[in-house]
Amino acid sequence: MQEKKLLICLKLNLVFIKEIYTVMKKKVLLIYTGGTIGMEKNYDTGSLQPFDFENIFNKIPELNLLECELSIKSFDTPVDSSDMALKQWQLIAQIINDAYYSFDGFLILHGTDTMSYTASALSFMLKGLSKPVILTGSQLPIGDLRTDAKENLLTSLYYASLYNDNEPVIQEVAIYFEYKLLRGNRTLKYSAEFFDAYQSPNYPILGQSGVHLNIDREVLLRPKDRRFQVDLHLSEKVLFWRIFPGMDWQFFPHNADFKVLILQVFGSGTIFNNEKTKQTLKQLRNKGIEIVVISQCVSGEIAFGKYENSNIFREIGAVNGRDITAESAITKAMHLIENPNYDKPFREMFTTDICGEISTD
Known part of the structure; x- marks a missing residue:
């Protein structure tokens, strides 16, 4: 009788421990948008087709070892990046x-x-x-023998569910790719060939995975205002123009309907020193068009x-x-121009560091 009571108590304790463990497990929402990471080969046709993420636990059984509870939300139709x-x-x-408020972290699977651009816009x-x-993707499909998809996915889930004393370690939009965690709005894709496809030339790496998964807490972003809200404002009235030696301004779309020109110039901020250039730029400004100057160089800043x-x-x-990336400059301009949720002028807001995207004095 005593042994039976002891056995019942043990079972109740195990159920209680399991419930506590389940409560402690962080909930992560995986959002599948499309891209190479979600593809697998159809061996009948030899072509790539979207992978059914509802079967992801069968495809990657290692997911069951992670201390997080995973839910999946897919685009109705996967989108090429x-x-x-x-x-x-x-x-x-x-x-x-x-x-x-239903999840502790979010993982977005995306084409590379x-x-x-997506990481910058979301930020x-x-x-x-x-x-x-966290955003991640892969250079090879998830079903390939040599794929980088599994490591990127598994480690991204780790970062998306990483908490310390019930406080999320990462509190920003980031990209994880090939052992590196990077601030999303500081990144650029520099290689279509190598697994190590992303760089953050003007900002340190947030974290790196090796034998240990490391975080540089000194460079992590913390929100200035913790009242979460989403501002969906984005404008299409942004033009990006890269200058080049011998460029003729007659081909510039002078009559196009845009409000911001992102002008990508040489080095630390130089452009042709001729009257046609000066005349064109002054005409644009006289029309009320904002001109943002960024560099063609991967690292460094405008001066x-x-x-x-x-x-x-x-x-x-x-x-x-300054040192903003082209991707971040474009999406920041799209977000700021004609946005009724900002009461300061465009130029003042653009030169303000909103979420770690630009270095300021």
């Missing part, structure tokens, strides 16, 4: 908004070609973010006045993009 645009960014942001749209939003051929930007009141 080259088709990603404002509508899809807004959809992802809305999904996170609807599920924000435009992942930096501006998700205000007061204090939970991890007006360093060379004589940059003085025109001071004269016309151009916006100094």
Whole structure:
């Protein structure tokens, strides 16, 4: 009789421990948008087809070893990353908004070609973010023998569910790829060939995985305002223009309907020193078009006045993009221009560090 009571108590304790463990497990929402990571080969046709993520635990049994509870939300129709645009960014942001208080972290599976754009756009749209939003993808499909998809997915889930004293370690939009965790709005894709496809040239790595999974807590972002809200405003009235030696301004789309010109210039901010250039830039500014100057160099920053051929930007009141990436500059401009949720002028907000995207003095 005594042994029976002891056995019942042991069983009750095990049930209690299991319930506590389940409560402690962090809940992560995996959002599958499309891309190579979600593909597998159809061996009958030899072509790639979307993978059914409802069967992901059968495909990657290692997921069962992670101390997180995984839920899956897929786009109705997977989108190639080259088709990603404002509508899809807004959809992802809305999904996170609807599920924000039901999950501890979010993992977005995305094609690699435009992942930096999506990460940058989300960083501006998700205000007061204090939970991890991690994006990852792969260079090879999940079903390939040599795929990088499994490691990227598994470690991304680790970072998306990483908490310390019930406080999320990552509280920003980040990209995890090939052993590196990077701030999303500081990244660029620099290789279509190597597994190590992303760089963050003007900001340190947030974390790195090896034998141990490390985090550099000194460089992590913390929200200035923890009141989470989503601002879906994005404008298409942004033009990106890269100058080149011998460029003729007659081919510039002068009559196009845009409000912001992201002008990618040489080095630390130089452009052709001729009357046609000055005349064109002054005409644009007289129309009320904002001109943001960024560099063609991967690292470093814009410095007006360093060379004589940059003085025109001071004269016309151009916006100094400093060390912001092209991807981040474009999406930041899309978010800021004509956005009724900001009460300060565009140029003042663009040069303000909103979510770690730009270095300021």
